[in-house]
Amino acid sequence: MEVDPFIFRLGIFVLSIFVGYYVVWSVTPSLHTPLMSVTNAISSVIIVGAIIAASSLTSHTDFYLSNILGYAALVLAAINIFGGFLVTQRMLQMYKKKKKEKIK
Amino acid sequence: MTTNLAASLYLVSGILFILALRGLSSPETSRRGNLFGILGMALAITVTFLFVDILFSGLLFIICALAIGGSIGSIIAYRVSMTAMPQLIAGFHSFVGLAAVLVALSAFYNPEAFELGTLNNIKTASLIEMSIGASIGAITFTGSVIAFLKLQGLMSGTPITFKGQHFINLLIGIGIISLIIYVTINQSNHIFWILIIISFLIGVLLIIPIGGADMPVVISMLNSYSGWAAAGIGFTLENTALIITGALVGSSGAILSYIMCKGMNRSFFNVILGGFGGTDLTLQKNKSRKPVKSGNAEDAAFLMKNASSVIIVPGYGMAVAQAQHAVREMADSLKKNGVKISYAVHPVAGRMPGHMNVLLAEANVPYDEVFEQENINSDFANTDVAFVIGANDVTNPVAKTDSQSPIYGMPILDVEKAKSVLFVKRSLSPGYAGIDNELFYRENTLMLFSDAKKMTEDIVKNLV
Numbered sequence: 001m002e003v004d005p006f007i008f009r010l011g012i013f014v015l016s017i018f019v020g021y022y023v024v025w026s027v028t029p030s031l032h033t034p035l036m037s038v039t040n041a042i043s044s045v046i047i048v049g050a051i052i053a054a055s056s057l058t059s060h061t062d063f064y065l066s067n068i069l070g071y072a073a074l075v076l077a078a079i080n081i082f083g084g085f086l087v088t089q090r091m092l093q094m095y096k097k098k099k100k101e102k103i104k
Numbered sequence: 105m106t107t108n109l110a111a112s113l114y115l116v117s118g119i120l121f122i123l124a125l126r127g128l129s130s131p132e133t134s135r136r137g138n139l140f141g142i143l144g145m146a147l148a149i150t151v152t153f154l155f156v157d158i159l160f161s162g163l164l165f166i167i168c169a170l171a172i173g174g175s176i177g178s179i180i181a182y183r184v185s186m187t188a189m190p191q192l193i194a195g196f197h198s199f200v201g202l203a204a205v206l207v208a209l210s211a212f213y214n215p216e217a218f219e220l221g222t223l224n225n226i227k228t229a230s231l232i233e234m235s236i237g238a239s240i241g242a243i244t245f246t247g248s249v250i251a252f253l254k255l256q257g258l259m260s261g262t263p264i265t266f267k268g269q270h271f272i273n274l275l276i277g278i279g280i281i282s283l284i285i286y287v288t289i290n291q292s293n294h295i296f297w298i299l300i301i302i303s304f305l306i307g308v309l310l311i312i313p314i315g316g317a318d319m320p321v322v323i324s325m326l327n328s329y330s331g332w333a334a335a336g337i338g339f340t341l342e343n344t345a346l347i348i349t350g351a352l353v354g355s356s357g358a359i360l361s362y363i364m365c366k367g368m369n370r371s372f373f374n375v376i377l378g379g380f381g382g383t384d385l386t387l388q389k390n391k392s393r394k395p396v397k398s399g400n401a402e403d404a405a406f407l408m409k410n411a412s413s414v415i416i417v418p419g420y421g422m423a424v425a426q427a428q429h430a431v432r433e434m435a436d437s438l439k440k441n442g443v444k445i446s447y448a449v450h451p452v453a454g455r456m457p458g459h460m461n462v463l464l465a466e467a468n469v470p471y472d473e474v475f476e477q478e479n480i481n482s483d484f485a486n487t488d489v490a491f492v493i494g495a496n497d498v499t500n501p502v503a504k505t506d507s508q509s510p511i512y513g514m515p516i517l518d519v520e521k522a523k524s525v526l527f528v529k530r531s532l533s534p535g536y537a538g539i540d541n542e543l544f545y546r547e548n549t550l551m552l553f554s555d556a557k558k559m560t561e562d563i564v565k566n567l568v
Contacts, residue, residue, distance in 0.1 A: 030465075
């Protein structure tokens, strides 16, 4: 019997939780704030769903609503992606600047 | 683009996200990590554009939406002050939550676009996944909004509790599960909306009883929720990148919550059930009788100038007073006098995990002078002066001695072992836990009653 693709996805999900567990424990505590902002940025990969929702056209009368919802999600996710990565970059930059001063 | 190719590329983007988190294991590799994250995101978005059939006009609209969101996000990221980071993160979490709700709703109304079946005839598995995703997303949204309001000071940080609160929450929780089952069986869009609305409600109810200083746990928890919501939607969309990311973020938030709870020696449930903190009146009465030594900037400058080592213990008060730059100036002039400076950061200092480290980094404090509790605690005994600025409960020796105390067992910074302790504080008022700090009345403690920033600046003047 063939295995349901759902089981594969579940497998990826469970293994990713384990990967996340080990990777996050190795994050240095002084970078916990950038960790939060970067996880926030990457979880906005939900934008993939927003793009599908915004771009889809069907003959249903409800299509309009689903597209608007998609556009709204798209804007929110875009705020997060740009805001999240840039603010992370800004914070990490500060950790770099000091290092340079130290060498001097 | 074929489905298989798209799925493989989404997998690559998931791996890039893992590398992004991996990079944060040290400040040197962290910027490369962030770059991996950006690459992963760009890849996921590009693949989606190539995969879906978009009309040209649709593409233009989408790019406009991206540009609008992108500009808002960039402006926020450049303008925000480091002190305001906790509320920014809370605000961002609310967006992830709301986006999850919107995508789930959109999929519910237009399942064909997502290949989930037809309207009112959606696959059962997809219905379960999207209702769970939407519900967690909704809880994340309103919970984060409340957290944002509390952190921004637009709402009081004191816990809001009422009788039967936990019972009501329990009922709503059971209600949500029943509604998810109902939606799965009947696919009613009214019920789907009701599910989302009561999830919004429980998000509010869950966060209002939690006090201001427990915010590190709340933010981490909401971080975790936003991950699980994304994973739920990932299952609906059958998208590997989203599933991997959701799992990563979910476990990351959970670990951070665990670290924060451990830093306070409280169980996760104890924090979530809320109502902690407040002032104990009996203690306030006793206080006035005990003698306190207080000094001024001149005394403090004299003490520290003649010390061979000083450990600075920053807390939330330093963030509120924006005193981090003044603290660094003070440290610089002390270093010129040959004093060895280090910083001791307690895990729950501030309003989010790592908050103090970012503030000190902003003020150009070298990160190798900043130590975590377990690495510096043994140094206090060999230190001449401990300079406590804006911290309180995390230094209270009562946590080690008095088993009746609400903070008993909390790992504290052994500030009392230093030869002398300087305490910058506006008054003798107790900290968040509502208990008196016996350190204030010790022989070797000198209280510096003032605003943290003003006092530090005055000390700097006296050091020259």
